[in-house]
Amino acid sequence: xxxxxxxxxxxxxxxxxxxxxxxxxxxxxxxxxxxxxxxxxxxxxxxxxxxxxxxxxxxxxxxxxxxxxxxxxxxxxxxxxxxxxxxxxxxxxxxxxxxxxxxxxxxxxxxxxxxxxxxxxxxxxxxxxxxxxxxxxxxxxxxxxxxxxxxxxxxxxxxxxxxxxxxxxxxxxxxxxxxxxxxxxxxxxxxxxxxxxxxx
Amino acid sequence: xxxxxxxxxxxxxxxxxxxxxxxxxxxxxxxxxxxxxxxxxxxxxxxxxxxxxxxxxxxxxxxxxxxxxxxxxxxxxxxxxxxxxxxxxxxxxxxxxxxxxxxxxxxxxxxxxxxxxxxxxxxxxxxxxxxxxxxxxxxxxxxxxxxxxxxxxxxxxxxxxxxxxxxxxxxxxxxxxxxxxxxxxxxxxxxxxxxxxxxxxxxxxxxxxxxxxxxxxxxxxxxxxx
Numbered sequence: 473x474x475x476x477x478x479x480x481x482x483x484x485x486x487x488x489x490x491x492x493x494x495x496x497x498x499x500x501x502x503x504x505x506x507x508x509x510x511x512x513x514x515x516x517x518x519x520x521x522x523x524x525x526x527x528x529x530x531x532x533x534x535x536x537x538x539x540x541x542x543x544x545x546x547x548x549x550x551x552x553x554x555x556x557x558x559x560x561x562x563x564x565x566x567x568x569x570x571x572x573x574x575x576x577x578x579x580x581x582x583x584x585x586x587x588x589x590x591x592x593x594x595x596x597x598x599x600x601x602x603x604x605x606x607x608x609x610x611x612x613x614x615x616x617x618x619x620x621x622x623x624x625x626x627x628x629x630x631x632x633x634x635x636x637x638x639x640x641x642x643x644x645x646x647x648x649x650x651x652x653x654x655x656x657x658x659x660x661x662x663x664x665x666x667x668x669x670x671x672x
Numbered sequence: 673x674x675x676x677x678x679x680x681x682x683x684x685x686x687x688x689x690x691x692x693x694x695x696x697x698x699x700x701x702x703x704x705x706x707x708x709x710x711x712x713x714x715x716x717x718x719x720x721x722x723x724x725x726x727x728x729x730x731x732x733x734x735x736x737x738x739x740x741x742x743x744x745x746x747x748x749x750x751x752x753x754x755x756x757x758x759x760x761x762x763x764x765x766x767x768x769x770x771x772x773x774x775x776x777x778x779x780x781x782x783x784x785x786x787x788x789x790x791x792x793x794x795x796x797x798x799x800x801x802x803x804x805x806x807x808x809x810x811x812x813x814x815x816x817x818x819x820x821x822x823x824x825x826x827x828x829x830x831x832x833x834x835x836x837x838x839x840x841x842x843x844x845x846x847x848x849x850x851x852x853x854x855x856x857x858x859x860x861x862x863x864x865x866x867x868x869x870x871x872x873x874x875x876x877x878x879x880x881x882x883x884x885x886x887x888x889x890x891x892x893x894x895x896x897x898x
Contacts, residue, residue: 499737506736510728518726528729535736536743606719625720631685650681657712660719 487551495542506535509552512627513559519622520563521570522611530566534559556629557637560619567615602660609659613652620645621652680710684717812856813896817866819876822849824868831864831894833857838867859898863891 487508493501513534518527537558545554610618610626623629623637624645631642638645682688683696700707817829827845828838833855843851843866863883865873875882879892 499740502740503733503737506733510732511725514728514732515725519723524726527726528732531728532732532736532739536739539740540743602719603723606716607723610720621720625717626723628721646681646685649685650677653681653684653713653716654677656716656720657709660716661712 488547491542491545491551494539502535502539505551509535509555512552513555516556516559516622516627517563519607519610519626520560520615520618521566522607526566530562531559534562537562553633553636556623556627556633557639560623560637564615564619602663605663606656606660609656609663612659613655617648617652617655620648621656624649625653676706676709680706680713683710684713810858811898812858813898814854814856815894815896816852816854817843817864817876818878819843819851819866820849821851821866821868824849824851826869827851828867828870829853829855829864830867830873831891832862833864838870857894857896859896862894862896864894865891 487505490501490505494505510531513531514527517530517534518524521527521530534555538555541558545551610621613621619638620634623634624631629637631645634640634645635642679688679696679699683693688696700710819827821827824845827843829841829843830836830838834840841853841855843853845851863885865875867873873889875890876892879894881893881895882890883893885891
């Protein structure tokens with residue numbers, strides 16, 4: 473499993489120093505924190521909103537909001553988890569503004585169908601094709617399922633960390649992840665079906 | 673979610689105990705449909721974990737910091753910055769002349785407005801150092817008398833300014849056997865003598881000028897001027 477944002481990147485002590493300096497309005501120190509977490513923050517935003525420009529804007533807004541809110545950051549918390557929470561909220565705000573009808577709705581009917589397909593998943597497809605299709609399929613997930621699926625399976629977080637980030641209990645998160653998985657599995661199977669058979 | 677769905681999800685979430693995992697694998701091995709369903713889900717998770725990562729643009733961090741620089745600051749931050757941020761002074765001749773004029777006017781105004789002033793007048797090579805004080809119509813000069821007498825128990829001064837009464841003006845001993853007194857005198861010319869231990873009269877050995885006392889001895893002479 474690929475792990476997303478490192479939980480204690482490059483040593484907690486070093487990070488604690490950077491945070492302490494940032495609290496004293498040291499922009500150079502905060503720039504080091506931005507460098508450290510830019511990739512994971514942009515990728516989370518990218519998977520949530522589906523385009524790079526908006527993802528970069530949201531990631532920048534995440535860091536600005538983090539800098540402003542640093543005095544509220546608890547020293548016993550993980551900076552990465554805290555940053556994820558801000559980023560996730562920024563993405564949800566963005567989605568709410570763009571597509572208000574989609575957010576905050578648990579779409580129970582979306583993925584409850586059984587996944588039944590004739591072809592096996594072992595079919596050979598190019599990695600890029602599958603990745604592109606999966607990326608698009610993730611964008612079609614309802615935002616709450618998308619958020620849970622991305623944190624769990626793209627960023628590689630545990631349910632405990634997700635509970636802390638999203639403020640939602642573990643059983644609910646498991647249900648959202650489950651529904652996301654099932655819908656993606658069905659879409660990927662349909663994609664495989666639409667492809668001509670490949671000789672093996 | 674039926675029992676089989678639940679089993680697959682628990683397997684994917686690694687919630688199954690080892691023996692449950694074995695039973696699950698035996699079940700999917702015996703059920704092609706369930707196996708296909710499970711493998712499709714496994715493929716999704718595998719591909720999700722391998723999705724390509726996008727890299728931040730080269731200006732990403734600089735962009736964040738530029739926005740931070742533009743952020744309005746709090747009162748205390750602004751005050752701290754006001755006193756701590758180094759600045760480069762830019763000037764031109766007109767500005768410099770204007771500043772100089774303002775400074776001169778300010779100094780002149782201070783001199784005019786101040787009700788009294790103290791001008792220190794050092795007297796080279798004399799024991800008496802004078803400082804003048806102008807107060808209204810009357811001008812007085814503070815004179816500092818100094819005598820080195822390490823063996824003396826008391827020293828006073830008698831002169832024209834105190835009616836030749838040694839009890840009126842006593843000097844104070846300071847470090848090294850130096851005796852000093854500061855007295856306020858109107859400008860003028862005074863004769864004086866030091867009195868050691870209340871009985872020995874001596875002229876100031878460092879006085880620049882002396883004058884006969886009419887009894888064959890010399891008094892020290894002090895000229896007090898502004």
